[in-house]
Amino acid sequence: MAEEKKAIRKPGVCIPWEEKLKELPELSGDKELVRKVWEDIDVLGYVYIWQCLLSF
Amino acid sequence: MAKSYDIAQDKDMEQLYAERMKRYVTTMRNEKPDMIPIRPFVAEFTAKYAGYTCQEVTHDFEKAFAAARKCAADFDWDAVVGNMVYVWTGLTEAIGTKYYGVPGIHIPPDTGFQYIEPPEEEAFMKPDEYDQLIEDPTGFLFNVWLPRISADVAAVGEPTSYRNNLSFLKGGMAMLNYFNAFGTQNELLRSESGTVSAISGILKAPFDIIADKLRGYLGLVTDVMERPDKVLAACEALMPHLTHVALSGADPDKNVPIGFWMHRGCVPFFSQEHFDKFYWPTLRPIIEKIWSNGHQVLFYAEGDWNAHLNAFAELPDQSIVYHVDRGDIFEVHRVIGHKFCISGGIPNFLLSYGTPKDVRECCKKVIDGVAGDGGYIMDASAIVQDDGKVENIKAMTEFTREYGVY
Numbered sequence: 088m089a090e091e092k093k094a095i096r097k098p099g100v101c102i103p104w105e106e107k108l109k110e111l112p113e114l115s116g117d118k119e120l121v122r123k124v125w126e127d128i129d130v131l132g133y134v135y136i137w138q139c140l141l142s143f
Numbered sequence: 144m145a146k147s148y149d150i151a152q153d154k155d156m157e158q159l160y161a162e163r164m165k166r167y168v169t170t171m172r173n174e175k176p177d178m179i180p181i182r183p184f185v186a187e188f189t190a191k192y193a194g195y196t197c198q199e200v201t202h203d204f205e206k207a208f209a210a211a212r213k214c215a216a217d218f219d220w221d222a223v224v225g226n227m228v229y230v231w232t233g234l235t236e237a238i239g240t241k242y243y244g245v246p247g248i249h250i251p252p253d254t255g256f257q258y259i260e261p262p263e264e265e266a267f268m269k270p271d272e273y274d275q276l277i278e279d280p281t282g283f284l285f286n287v288w289l290p291r292i293s294a295d296v297a298a299v300g301e302p303t304s305y306r307n308n309l310s311f312l313k314g315g316m317a318m319l320n321y322f323n324a325f326g327t328q329n330e331l332l333r334s335e336s337g338t339v340s341a342i343s344g345i346l347k348a349p350f351d352i353i354a355d356k357l358r359g360y361l362g363l364v365t366d367v368m369e370r371p372d373k374v375l376a377a378c379e380a381l382m383p384h385l386t387h388v389a390l391s392g393a394d395p396d397k398n399v400p401i402g403f404w405m406h407r408g409c410v411p412f413f414s415q416e417h418f419d420k421f422y423w424p425t426l427r428p429i430i431e432k433i434w435s436n437g438h439q440v441l442f443y444a445e446g447d448w449n450a451h452l453n454a455f456a457e458l459p460d461q462s463i464v465y466h467v468d469r470g471d472i473f474e475v476h477r478v479i480g481h482k483f484c485i486s487g488g489i490p491n492f493l494l495s496y497g498t499p500k501d502v503r504e505c506c507k508k509v510i511d512g513v514a515g516d517g518g519y520i521m522d523a524s525a526i527v528q529d530d531g532k533v534e535n536i537k538a539m540t541e542f543t544r545e546y547g548v549y
Contacts, residue, residue, distance in 0.1 A: 098387030
């Protein structure tokens with residue numbers, strides 16, 4: 088169980104793309120583009136909280 | 144005419160930068176450079192030298208950057224940190240962070256910022272919350288830890304608020320501004336004074352961070368006796384995240400090391416048994432992973448970590464640079480000097496209360512004892528604050544330049 092939960096939020100991730108994808112309608116365009124932009128911005132939230140812990 | 148002068152100056156600075164980078168990197172690989180590199184970690188000292196208060200360099204990072212650049216331009220140093228007064232309290236105040244004593248707000252403007260650890264019963268993580276941390280470290284930090292350390296952030300289930308929303312918005316934008324500004328600062332250090340940015344990225348040990356920001360030192364002392372399995376599992380849960388953060392901030396050129404700040408995981412804060420059980424098994428794999436990616440780690444061994452030198456000696460050759468604070472630097476050199484570059488060892492009390500003659504004698508003793516084959520970087524023992532005397536920092540610099548040529 089603990090292993091499964093750990094896998095839900097990996098390093099560098101706040102809201103996994105797989106979780107977000109379930110909320111979206113059927114994607115008609117470039118799915119990879121949507122995933123990449125989601126993850127590129129999502130990691131900023133991760134940086135924020137871990138830098139709060141480590142640096143500030 | 145002015146333009147051609149600037150081009151010539153730029154070329155000179157670029158050449159100087161290249162020479163310093165080569166000297167610094169060669170030494171960190173535990174080899175012999177042309178001369179001993181000088182890499183002082185100067186924090187509030189820069190304010191004193193440049194004419195600022197502690198409040199100014201702590202709360203206005205542009206002043207801190209300017210002070211660091213002024214020191215870099217005036218002293219013949221090979222590498223510095225772009226802002227060693229690293230905690231920008233403008234950012235922490237925007238977030239609503241509770242644990243800092245901020246110069247000019249909570250403490251006098253000429254006192255360096257302070258970290259205030261809460262009493263054990265008010266620790267930011269409770270003893271029965273280990274499982275939450277272990278299962279989802281990132282979620283725990285957002286949902287439990289952040290609302291406790293911020294005066295503005297609402298906990299899950301509490302009503303949100305204007306202040307809550309602004310904490311995230313202002314905090315996020317301010318952090319991005321600050322981190323982006325380091326890129327410009329590093330370029331200015333390079334172009335204005337040919338100075339290398341000494342480190343890139345941050346690492347703390349899982350065991351240390353639990354004491355520093357979650358359970359507090361006293362809380363962790365209790366936990367290693369009463370719930371040791373939880374402590375170990377929490378350290379293990381933090382490992383991949385701390386590795387990820389360290390690597391994500393590392394130097395893409397793989398020249399300068401990741402800064403690793405060592406706090407209270409050593410004897411006598413904890414026993415050798417605790418070090419062997421918790422601290423080292425959950426740190427060593429992180430260092431090895433980082434090294435397998437081609438990055439060195441600077442062990443900034445604040446205090447005295449000499450009880451653990453044999454453990455550090457297990458790491459791959461050249462994988463770390465070991466900075467000596469209050470440990471016996473000659474013992475450090477004897478045990479790990481054949482594997483790793485060493486830095487530091489000039490006591491801060493000497494830089495604050497000694498004379499230039501005292502400092503020169505100490506530098507000679509350290510250089511004679513540990514720098515004969517290269518692999519040594521001149522620096523104070525600990526981060527230099529505003530009690531460091533300018534004449535003593537000059538003596539450390541000038542003596543090293545005179546005596547430290549191979």
